[in-house]
Amino acid sequence: MEEESQIPKGRYAADISSINEAHARIKSLILKTPVLSSTSLNAISGRQLYFKCESFQKGGAFKFRGACNAVFSLNDEDASKGVITHSSGNHAAALALAAKLRGIPAYIVIPKNAPTCKIENVKRYGGQVIWSEANMRSREETANKVWQETGAIFIHPYNDGRILSGQGTISLELLEQAPQLDTLVVPISGGGLISGVALAAKSINPAIRILAAEPKGADDAAQFKAAGRIITLPETNTIADGLRAFLGDFTWPVVRDLVDDIITVEDSEIVKAMQLCYEILKIVVEPSGAIGLAAVLSESFQKNPAWKDCKHIGIVVSGGNVDMAVLWDSLNK
Amino acid sequence: MEEESQIPKGRYAADISSINEAHARIKSLILKTPVLSSTSLNAISGRQLYFKCESFQKGGAFKFRGACNAVFSLNDEDASKGVITHSSGNHAAALALAAKLRGIPAYIVIPKNAPTCKIENVKRYGGQVIWSEANMRSREETANKVWQETGAIFIHPYNDGRILSGQGTISLELLEQAPQLDTLVVPISGGGLISGVALAAKSINPAIRILAAEPKGADDAAQFKAAGRIITLPETNTIADGLRAFLGDFTWPVVRDLVDDIITVEDSEIVKAMQLCYEILKIVVEPSGAIGLAAVLSESFQKNPAWKDCKHIGIVVSGGNVDMAVLWDSLNK
Incomplete structure (x- = not known):
């Protein structure tokens, strides 16, 4: 073809x-x-x-499409630990919603300068908000710390x-x-x-x-x-x-x-x-x-x-x- | 039935x-x-x-539905004179658009206090704007004057x-x-x-x-x-x-x-x-x-x-x- x-x-x-x-x-x-x-x-x-x-x-x-595919691709054992990401935006809410539909926790690291409406969306879908500073290093370090504590699966927003x-x-x-x-x-x-x-x-x-x-x-x-x-x-x-x-x-x-x-x-x-x-x-x-x-x-x-x-x-x-x-x-x- | x-x-x-x-x-x-x-x-x-x-x-x-039905119900002789209404709102633009589709003039009497976006819509659809004062008496008098000059058919917004x-x-x-x-x-x-x-x-x-x-x-x-x-x-x-x-x-x-x-x-x-x-x-x-x-x-x-x-x-x-x-x-x- x-x-x-x-x-x-x-x-x-x-x-x-x-x-x-x-x-x-x-x-x-x-x-x-x-x-x-x-x-x-x-x-x-x-x-x-x-x-x-x-x-x-x-x-x-559109972020919900990818987040949904990632969350529902996980095997049951991985899924049970929950998912984690760092995002200031729509991927955060999308992952929270996808996790909610699968009935697993979503840990969302959000930089302090994220738009209010996007933070509200994460909360609306039951995501657990963890604050970081507004730079990539703090976001990654914070996510890493949560990962060490929970073993949650990291879902990158695009890569x-x-x-x-x-x-x-x-x-x-x-x-x-x-x-x-x-x-x-x-x-x-x-x-x-x-x-x-x-x-x-x-x-x-x-x-x-x-x-x-x-x-x-x-x-x-x-x-x-x-x-x-x-x-x-x-x-x-x-x-x-x-x-x-x-x-x-x-x-x-x-x-x-x-x-x-x-x-x-x-x-x-x-x-x-x-x-x-x-x-x-x-x-x-x-x-x-x-x-x-x-x-x-x-x-x-x-x-x-x-x-x-x-x-x-x-x-x-x-x-x-x-x-x-x-x-x-x-x-x- | x-x-x-x-x-x-x-x-x-x-x-x-x-x-x-x-x-x-x-x-x-x-x-x-x-x-x-x-x-x-x-x-x-x-x-x-x-x-x-x-x-x-x-x-x-929704106003376009009624305006369209009114304009396309007219016989050719009546339609050729155009249509007229007085409206501060969506009926005005709807009538202008319906008239444009039929290829006839629309005379729209608009009170001076109408919302800008609704006036813009009338102009966008080629309606001829005639200003009146912001009260019903001035609207009706102005419309009546235009009617005497043009013979256009009056289309009431709802009655x-x-x-x-x-x-x-x-x-x-x-x-x-x-x-x-x-x-x-x-x-x-x-x-x-x-x-x-x-x-x-x-x-x-x-x-x-x-x-x-x-x-x-x-x-x-x-x-x-x-x-x-x-x-x-x-x-x-x-x-x-x-x-x-x-x-x-x-x-x-x-x-x-x-x-x-x-x-x-x-x-x-x-x-x-x-x-x-x-x-x-x-x-x-x-x-x-x-x-x-x-x-x-x-x-x-x-x-x-x-x-x-x-x-x-x-x-x-x-x-x-x-x-x-x-x-x-x-x-x-």
Whole structure:
């Protein structure tokens, strides 16, 4: 088969077989998220856009797919010890929810500067919150300490084949819901989402284009692609709190080989795209969730002759967990 | 047939036949809006809730159904003169959009205090905006002047059988999408929405309960029901700008006869319900759109033994057009 010749089994941390297995494992637990369209946004972008709304996924983000696949892949003995991760964001809540469904403990190390709404989600799903300082060293040390005490299984937010396979189930749904798609635009951070999506989509349709959407203030993927390898980079700075991670050694090879281009956008473009999502699509998205639309509307995409033929574009709206206290404060006045 | 004995043809301004005709007329023009559910909101309310998201309807509100039915009911001669209305809200944009689809002019008289986002919608759809003062007399006088100049056909926002029939198509969709529903909770203002919904739903299932959700600051329907007749009331005051109108003589008889109860809620309950819609359902709703959830969560509903058996509740989320400038300002800082 053509797809197997394109993406050999074992080359990457996941493949179409492991993604199909993940789908069979989690299908009854996840939400098959809807695909929305808008004639207004089609007119603005000059393309046909199909928004795959993972913001409606359980836990409010695509992360539940991978977390669910990881948790339900564990054998009973490992599972009984519980799971652990460190995350400031949607992976934390997703893992807590998946663990709750399996009836096992979830230990979640959260840096003190995490967004309130995401911490609330972890608590809502019964995750045990352990605080760390707001740097990676403290996060890892704290998680290590909890691991020594509990023996819980560590589930990395993205650098894990089970996570990639879970996220890849998005493509299985989306290419069935909108088989006419010629392009997918996917947010990129640690690379778990886009790797899973690319592996599945290019197996199903080798001609499909995979474009990554990345904030300029955290453009590690763009810089790695330009350099052809992982390089050391300074701190990130972007409004998209879900997109501040760097590619890992499980995700970089997939991004290097299967992602056709990285489109970087300014934070102001992300906010403008969020506003369009709220005002026209009427959906609540976080900055990371709106970046795909920002990329499609950006000059660097619109004016690039290479993407002139991208007519039917699937945009992964990755999450909807956003602090809107300022809005509620204003309405309660 | 049972439904015909319950709701005789000709008693009200619309009936199941006119609603079925409306559906055939507008089906290809409207969006069949999705029905969303949430295990979290089911747990909070102690019921199974089914949110009929008219916030996703074209124009951002259910109003497009009625406007579309009215505009496409006109004969060619009448249509050629265009349509006219006075409205501060979603009917204005809906009529502009329907007129645009038929290729005829729409003259929209808008009071100066209308919400910006709703004015923007009228302009987006090519409606010709004519300003009036922010009182009913100025609105009517201004509309009358435009009518004398153009001969355009006046389309009332709710006191019109074609409008009722269009709004009633919601029930045709919803009871097909969720046939297990035993209760519908519907926002009430001028009564066009709930009249159409009740006429269709009680024709399909005479046992279904129809509950109206109304702001305490504009509780004309509750007061009319208590008095058994239309009475004169003072000014309204509620955050729900879409729910400030009073029942008209076409809608009051339907509300009197077919609406089982009116549940009134405070503005603070509406804002709390909005917040749940954003944070849990991840949908953008205006205050009027969230009032159904507010009603279901209210003490007067939860503690009323008459509604103890309301287990499967359809909630009409009526619209999603809301000014969120405060949010964008904060994110652009």
